[in-house]
Amino acid sequence: MLEVNHLQAGYGNLNVLWDVSLNVRQGEFVALIGSNGAGKTTTLRAISGVISPAAGEVRFMNQMITGMAPHRISQQGLSYITEELNLFEGMTVQDNLLLGAYTRRNGRQVRASLEQVFDLFPILKERSAQMAGTLSGGERRMLAIGRGLMSEPDLLMVDEPSLGLAPKMVMNVFQALRALHERGVTLLLVEQNVHNTLQIADKAYVMEQGTVALQGSSAGLLDNEYLKETYLGKR
């Protein structure tokens, strides 16, 4: 579904990604893990068109989307939830969610999606008339994920949903992601929380210094000696 080949990208003269290739198939839950500064977020930005890649190609649903404008990529069915969330803080929760469905014209289907999101995150229904800026950290993540789902995306990319959340909220968010996966949503998740991520993802890519250092099934990676030593702190 998503194929990234030999991607290079960066900011201005600073190159961050040197050679990134990855593959996400329909219905898969794929994780991109690695330490701070490894290039995980930059990879998502380059895929979603927020920055344009310097070299390499991105294919989505058998179509080249390399260097396309972000709104066009979003219209193709790829939803990207950023680390900063980029919520519309001065607008209501409901308006935020409806904007997630901006590209869809059928009002009845949008209503149905709204009900599904409220079903997944009941707290958002309670808060629907509240300004997004007044939500707590965990609620904001849920709203961002909910907004991302409103476009009925074929692929949902989520950047560090556990960042800055209390451990209990982290578990809630991870459970929500797993629930989404069980409903058939294809996911590409970026995380630093390696242990938890490998518990819920099907497979993972480990990034180091702008390249993919390691890849494999989650079960295999959990047994990998190198990963254990470097990321999981076990010997």
Next chain:
Amino acid sequence: MDVTVLQSLLLTGLLRGGLYALMAVGLALVFGVMNICHFAHGEYYVLGAYAAFFGFVTLGLNPIPAILLAAFLSFLAGVITDKLLFHPLRKRSKGEWVMNAFLLTAGLSVVLQNVYRAVFGMRYRGITQYWDASVEIMGMSIAADRIMAFVIALSAIFGLWVFLQRTRTGRAIRAVSQDERGSMLVGINLDHIHTLTFGLGSMLAGLGGASLLSLSPAYPYGGNKPLIASWFVVTIAGLGNTQGAIVAGFIVGLFESFSYFYLGQGWQEVASLCLLILLLLFKPTGLFGTNIKSVWEK
């Protein structure tokens, strides 16, 4: 104080305030959504006045069609301006957008004033009245033109409000004013929204110029006064705050009509400027502005 004096001051203040609000809302919209400190706003006011004049006098249209024609032409002019000037600039600027865009509007203002001068000459083009009637309100007889200008201003503001709150495109405009990256990622085409916003802002200015034609004739430099007035209102409200601009429009209208009466002609501007200086000293974000930072950092 004499009750009738109070009534007449309130009434003239409100009538004045409605048009200030109309102009200022356009300015606030352009700043809030596009981050442009728009110093050519007055030139679209003048464009609206010219369009209404030629529609009403030369083409012999009825008042309302003439004013609507002016609104449409100002909208079109705004759209063309964005496509021709701001769109290319946006593609090329990054961090220095706010300054570049401001300079562009300042230059545009000079160019447009001189284009008007070259095309229409230095003469005033005005009309005595659109509607030959007057309305009796609270014992005072007021020209129908003033009442209609007020009604048009309020309807336009109300129409804009409904559009922004209730439609999909309006919601997208508000979204862009809040978070550009978030808007792109939900599939909003920023270029379209920017062009539409500049068109709408220009339309509101043009509507102001058209509906006030009998009070202030079309003239190449006629945009300076409304420009300053609307910047004044927007600064008091807090930059980029459209709702605040409506309230502040009325505040300024009332304040001016009262200071005109009590301090004498010519002093109302001094009084207004003192008000502005005091406000900026004690509440630099304006009466209703809280999130200037977020707008600038967007």
